[in-house]
Amino acid sequence: MNIAVWIEGSNNKIKKASLEVLAQAGRLAKANNANLLALYVGESIADIETQLRPYAVKALYHANVSNYNTVSWSNQTAKFCSDHDVNILLASLSANSQDTFPRVAAQLNCGMISEVTHIELEGNTLKAKRPVYAGKLIANVEASLDAPVVVTCRPNVFDPKPESGESNIEINELDAAGFSECGRCKILDVKETVSDRPDLAAAEIVVSAGRSIKSEENFSMINELADVLGAAVGASRAAVDAGYASHDMQVGQTGKTVNPKLYIACGISGAIQHLAGMSSSKVIVAINTDPEAPIFQKADYGIVGDMFELVPLMKEELAKLLQE
């Protein structure tokens, strides 16, 4: 059996979310006597072999490509799966895996399981759990490995620590040209947000604010708290609809689902739409003036009070603690 992980990197490092999937795939491979393969499409990462070695990867397949392309990347990834008899193709959830993987599955005429939070192998059957209705329910999904299966995994779900032991990795360069050619779609430009904050959907800590933040400018207070924690910044739908935050910051059923170890909700009452997007956070802190706010029913720690007073205090207190 061949299990392949589609890995992503940035700044010469494999992304933590990719390492989580590698570690989990390694556990599946070890328990089922399968080969673990890695596919990396992107510019060369200096010491990628060293980074992969603890994960007991048998072979790395690399295509040195700088630009993402929807059509060619999915064509080549599907070809890779066919050429190497891949039974299970995994990646962490990202803009590019979400873009590419469904096309790969369609080409291979096989099923795809999106955003799993649990995965195991039982004989010839892959069993997975994935949240649906923004986490209001969990679906138990099964895939027969008579055909390949394509899977994306939620970030912050699997332990990134490898347990498989070191291995020598066979490195194979793939033909990069195939990944870059497509006459029908191309990137003209990338507009980067000037921020070194982590990506909201993959962040370990998220600080969010609701409509009671009252203005876009007041988000500076939330940003400052986030900066102390190295956290991503989110917003409720009400704050986004009021124009205080951009739509890509929205947490909830019609925004992003987050899965951090710590979620700090400031001035968010906890509408069901919002709770759906954040209630799988490991620890929730809520700050709200209304002691009856539904968010307090979900929060591990709640402070009743005005966020304009409490958020700066919390920032100060955390800065002090983290400096120690």
Add this chain to the structure above:
Amino acid sequence: MKIAVCVKRVPDTASNIKLNNDQQGIVEDGLKFIISPYDEFGVEEGLKTKESVGSGEVTALTVGDDKSQDVLRNALAMGCDKAVMVQSQEKLSGLSVAKLLAAKIKADDYQLVFTGKHAIDDDASQVSQMTAQLLDWPHVSSVSKFELIDETTAKVHRDVDGGNQEVWEIKLPAIFAASKGLNQPRYASLKGIMQSKSKPIEKVSASDLGLDEGSLNNNVKVINYEEPPARQAGQIFKDAPQEAVKEVVKKLREEAKVI
């Protein structure tokens, strides 16, 4: 220009979702159903594009059973010219839905297709991309700005990780999956609602499209559903802000061990 907009009937986002006794689905009684919110952005963009071109027609397309007629009527009331239901009684996988949509899109020769970036019930975000692949078209999976340059080319913004945006040039025919921020969907006017009642809904089956519904499904299937583990309310601090903050920060480090 022939434009299709794909819509899906889903429970309203404010709904409490309850599991059926047999764990095979949700209790639908008393639920309000709507067009999946991202699909609504797709409908709006289809209508806006037709208006900007000055001619053409917009067809609302769904895969579902008769219950989905309501969301098609809503799309017609917003201003779509036609509606098509690809009939399906079965709960189909993403790829099966994509096969049905691709077959109908091909048969009717659309040049431009809008969908939502994902449906808010199964949260899978697969069908739009899979449909594009089956048609051998390009797609963009999370569009926050759409501009038609000419009849064969679109320039769009794609939301990517970290709040960044890529600007893409796409040759039509192609599929575009709408994200929030793309537009503000219009409300159905009273006139639109009245007119929608007389607009036709075309119904086709898998076999009409040359597909055998029985053989559509693939190796992935949902076995059942379960409730997520319930969260319990924790400790609430009501007095003395300074002390409350100190206490919570201490607990985050020593009790919860998250910082």
